[in-house]
Amino acid sequence: MDFTYTILIPLIPLAIFLLLGINYNKIKPAVSGVIGSLGLFTSLSLAYYTAYQYFFVVGKVDGVYQTFVQKWRWMSFTDTLVIDMGVLIDQISVMMLIVVTTISFVVHIYSRGYMKGDPGYTKFFAFLSLFTFSMLGLVLATNLFQIYIFWELVGVSSFLLIGFYYTKPSAVAAAKKAFIVTRFADLGFLIGILIIEFYTGTFDFMELTNPEGAAITNWASTSFMGLSVTTWALILIFMGGAGKSAMFPLHIWLPDAMEGPTPVSALIHAATMVVAGVYLVARLFNLYYFVEDGFALNIVAWVGAISALIAAIIALTQTDIKRVLAFSTMSQIGYMMLALGVSNYDGHEGLGYMASMFHLFTHSMFKALLFLGAGSIIHAVHSNYLQDMGGLRKYLPITHITFLIAALSISGVPGFAGFFSKDEILVAAYEHNKIIYFISVFVAGLTAFYMFRLYFGIFWGKDKTYEHLPHESPKSMTIPLMFLAFMSVAAGYIHFSEYITADHQSFKAHLNYPLAAIAVGVGLIGIIVAYILYKKPNELPDKVSKAFGSLYTWAYHKFYIDEVYMFITKQIIFKRVSTPFAWFDKKVVDKTMDLVGDSVVTTSEKIKGLQSGKVQDYAFAFVAGAVVLAMIFIYNWII
């Protein structure tokens, strides 16, 4: 089967970006929204067609899912080492195509309502297309370098969209922060790629992840500080992934990124770009798993678990609803990472891998829904803060129901999508690492609590009187909500173990009833506590936060991690490194050079004698200066 046509899936959004970007002040807003949505619909159709072809027609040969690669030479380093651009069609890339095109399309439709009347309307759709192009290119990448290229491009799209309201200083700062933090992480990624390239001579995913290939079998031939060099490379590559996926301690940009328009938060900072790190580890899973008995994979698991926990704790205390959702995203991505981290390879042993991808899929649906719902709420009350909300169920019925569905789904209530995928993650963790399992269960309880704190706080709680009566959003916004609400239930009933597995062969995954019961029980406790505290306005929440004392304050200030970074960059790098460098350059290096020049001028002043007129002065200074410098240098190097 020829999958060459899939190259069109990213190229259509690129064409739209160029069209809208170059003519951004000529195209009418109404037209640009339609162009963007229609173009994306074409990509969406192609992606679904590809998925159908791959999973149901040609993908599976003798029970094993095949990989299809089409590539073209883009640049060459040496005769054998080249960068290709192309498309790689396998289980996870097809799944990601579905995720990216679906969410992006939904966000396009939603934005036509949400962004209505914004002066940057056309620009917004142009950037959305740019992002979609980059993300699809990333998903389809055939080699490490291609993925790095698109990795940077999604980074810049994210920068542009976070800074979309560029006259707002906080948005500008957030955009800068997101770009610089992820770029710092990408530095690790790049060095990791260089190491991999040097020891294996290739960037190609097919060669790198082949379990019998040289990259995997030869890992023990090199060592650096007690570990295989390949392991170091994988850790560095994971650093890039952790930066993009906002894993601790590189997560600090994600909450600030909420300065962007809400549809952008839904698309980029909840459903697609932030899971790129998970996708990267999944893409290189064989390397992570086989090299040095999964040492690097263990790190992935722990980073995931710690991030899940920290983010869930911080989410308990935040009052900006988008920030709660941002930390929730970080926490859920932590789940995906830890699931990958505890996974094995063959059949049912590879449950974690499957569970991670499953959760990625369901999470993208319900988290996009939560964000778009939040957008609808913010649209109605013109505030991001919980204290400005309450009793909104009367004014926003559709938003209310869909938000509730998403909250139930993320909390793992049986019957909803999140329940199924989270259950698989817990099973995988239980089978391979008990400590991580306990952390995961605890996080599940926290998740249910903070989600319902949000839900009750927004839709129930105190009956606020509003200056402008909030009203339900237009159809272009509520229809996407309803669609995603449907998906937040339905996605759970897909038998993922049929389609996406570490070893490319289907297996049967079953619900593990005892573990599911525990998780559901913990989740229900979280919901009940939230119900008691926030269903009706009362004194309890304050008392509880007081009872936790300094822990509450720490969590509220996001464990002061931002302050630590600020200290390092502002106090150490700017003040202690950069400023002295600038000073050194002006006062030492430059002064030395001036001194040489001055002494020449002084000398020539003294010896010019009968000469007069500026021209000769200068000429003399040139020659003399030149000779003096020459002599100094020659003298130095002869000695």
Next chain:
Amino acid sequence: MDILTLFVIVPVITILILVFMKNLKQARIVSLVGMTVQALMSFNLVYAYFQERKINNDIMVFVTDMTWFEHFNIHYTVGVDGISVAMIVLSSIVVLAGVLISWKMEDLPKEFFISLIVLATGVFGFFISIDLFTMFVFYEIAVIPMYLLIGIWGSGPKEYSAMKLTLMLMGASALLLVGILGIYFNSGADGGALTFNILEIAKVNIPVEAQKLFFPITFIGFAVLGAMFPFHTWSPDGHASAPTAVSMLHAGVLMKLGGYGVFRIAMYLLPEGALIWSDFFIVLAVIGVFYGALAAVKQTDLKYINAYSSVSHLGMVLFALLMLNRTSWNGAILQSLSHGFMTAMFFALIGMIYGRTHTRDVRKLGGLLKVIPFISVMYVIAGLASLGLPGFSGFMAEMQIFVGAFQHPDMFHRVATIITVSAIVVTAVYILRVVGMMLMGPVKNSEFENLPKATWFERAGVILLLIPIVFMGMTPIWLSDMIRESLQPFIERMM
């Protein structure tokens, strides 16, 4: 008339016509026509070069040789390979863009354009010549007008800057002269006649002792022009005082003479010297890369930011040249080209911003994206290109450099490489700092609410520079393959 000498003849004719022009209108038209012809010729040269390459496998093609001073065996010899062709295209585009940007130069326009084109003549002559002496002469022709251009049409402490720049470059060229003579007097080492011809010298085995002595002299002689640490201080002051077109030519083209000379003369003719000295200069280059980037973070004057950014980017060129393999060399050439277009674009845009707001202090500017969208968007694009965003020229140049540099498995090279790679983060910091402060945010000064939009000539100049940046970034394979071929003689010489 041969195809290469025309590159010197056309500017000279342009200058001769300019002499008879009376006012700005006439002068700029003549310059524009002359430099357009020059640019078209350079495009034609690319085509002709590819045609010639099919049938001609010499190191240099289109070689013409005329005896100049027979007694010293000085010839006027010209010829090109893939590298010099690329440099000529770069120069012709930057010069043309410079003329477009100077469309409203009201102060002594005739003299300004004459000086500008004299500078261009020197640059083109330098890139086509393969005789050391001729090359040196053209080098001096390129450097001298700089003094006048900054001293007369500059701003701020222009006399100081012009003097400093000229003195340091003159000092460098004195070193260079010593180096060139050193090479010349050793070119008879195998028993042949003394010669200045690069191709002839490349066949000679110059004694290692002589190489060891003259390599650093020649290297520094050129590297000063390439703003190597610690000889870079002329560049920030020079840029800050120079008028727009001069900054463009200076950073875009003139500083490229440094890297080109290092490669073509110091490294090609003195390979043993290069091997002996490479570690020492790698240290300086790496310091330059990181130091330039860090110093740029703290600057507040736009031109200083870009001058230090140039120190960083050109440090990377020297670093790549010293890594002594084909991939990194390829990267060095690409980085030179890419930096040439990028900084020229930056300085053009800075000139436009300064012309409108009369300040280059980023702290005073703000919200320009709203007021002058075209200039601001282009500045963002130039910034993204400069921080190595894929799709623009800088990315593939840097990747070639990093991959090439990573081929050395020893600790020294590894550490040097990783420090250099880390500079890309600092680059992102200083670029985004400017973008954030100057282009985004609220408009800080109410006087800036109604700035005039970019004129068509300004737009044309900027777009002209943007096209090659995008072209190189999107389809790197054509250019890198053209350069790759021409690196073969260097590889053979070095082994």
